[in-house]
Amino acid sequence: MRKIGFYFMVFYAFLWINIGYYKMFDNKSIFKEFIIVGFCGTPALQYFFFFLLLLTFLLTLFCNFMVMIITSTERCLYTPMYFFIRNLSFLEVCYVLSIVPKLLGTITLHGRVISFSGCITQLFFFFFLSSTECFLFGAMAYDRYLAICHPLHYTTLMDSYMCRNLTIGSIMGGFVTTFPHIILISQLPFCKNNVVNHFFCDSPPLLQLACADTYLIDLIDFYSAALVILTSLLVTLLSYTHIIATVIAIPTQQGRSKAFSTCCTHLIVVSIYYGTVIFMYVRPKVSFSFTLNRVVAVFYTIITPILNPIIYCLRNKEVKESVRKRLPFIICYSSM
Structure with missing residues (x-):
């Protein structure tokens, strides 16, 4: 029955994709291309942002690929926590591949042009990956809750089947x-202008370009x-509330300090990510400037992807030892 249910979900998703694919790009807009504003400021400032972003992009890919390789090959890391961290990486x-390469291309005038289909595709992957990541954060918090609050039953409750189900559920939910x-956005007619006042194709600036009533789409x-x-x-939050209550009951000061250190660093990433995303998408439609929106978007599109592997994984002693074995020429946060 479990396999039948899984195959049904796959078939349902495949059917939706095929129906939606033909609807998505069957658009009667005047504009078939958009121009992304991208970097602003003087040429010198634009090149500074370009090289800073390129360095951050490469470092993000390196750290996340390293985490995926290490958690896949080290047997001591074959645990549910690292299974979720590998999926998060x-x-x-x-996530960064869907946003940053095109953003880097906006340093040139030709690179700022994006086709209608390319813009909608980028918008889809941005929202899909963001939603999946949110659900995965919840699954990871639930895993930590079981590990700390119910340690004797943890291996029974969080087995490989449960890990796969939570991951697949996060993907399907996204x-x-x-x-x-x-x-619905792909069916809107765009005829005001074709300049997207952002550094990627996001929903609010696209809806500003539509020459139709977007109230229903805004609501959805x-x-x-x-x-x-x-x-x-x-x-x-509920998981970490129970975790903190359990940690407070730990008799030793060293045990409490270690647990609180782990919880606090995890909550820092969650706070940055959720805080900026809530500011952008879960708010009334008011006249915030798109310049402010671009600044806020930097946090959840560029900063958190590089913070996640560092905070969730590379501060861990077991992971650092594995990194040292594979990359002996790198001193990996030995002082952290």
Whole structure:
């Protein structure tokens, strides 16, 4: 029965993708291309941002690929926690690859042009990967809750089947909450102008270019974001509330300090990510400037993907030892 249910979900997703694919790019807009604003400022400042972003992009890919390789090959890291971290690193790689290369291309005038289909595709992957990551954060918090609050039953409750189900559920949840409103956006007529006032194809600046009533799409966008963000955030906060209550009861000062250190660093990433995403998508439609939106978007598109492998994994003693064995010429956060 479990396999039948899984195959049914796959078939359902495949059917939605095929129906939506033909609807998505069957658009009667005047503009068939968009121009992304990208970097602003003087040429010198633009090149500074370009090289800074390129360095951050390469470092993000390196750290996340290293985490994926190490957690896949070291037998001591074959645990549910590192299974989720490996999936999170894979998501982060896909996430930055869907946004940053095109952003780097906006340093040139020709690189700022993106086709209609390319823009909608980027928008889909951005929302899909973001939603999946939110659900995965919730799954990771639940895993830590079971490990700390129910250690005797942890191996029974969080087995390989449960890990796979939570991961697949995160992916399906990200798809179901993303695909419908992307289809609706792709059917809008764009005839005001074709300049996207952002550094990638995001929903708010695209809706500003539509010459049709976007009230329904704004509403669906708001409720979809609220459902994804607030649901996963609630699971995360409830899990960490129970974790903190359990940690306080630990008799030794050293044990409490170590547990609190881990919880605090995890909550820092969660706070940055959820705080900026809530500011962008779960708010009334008011006149925030798109310049401010671009600044806020930097945090969840560029900063958190590089923080995640460092905070969730590379500060861990077991992982650092594995990194030293494979990359002996790198001193990996030995003082952290």
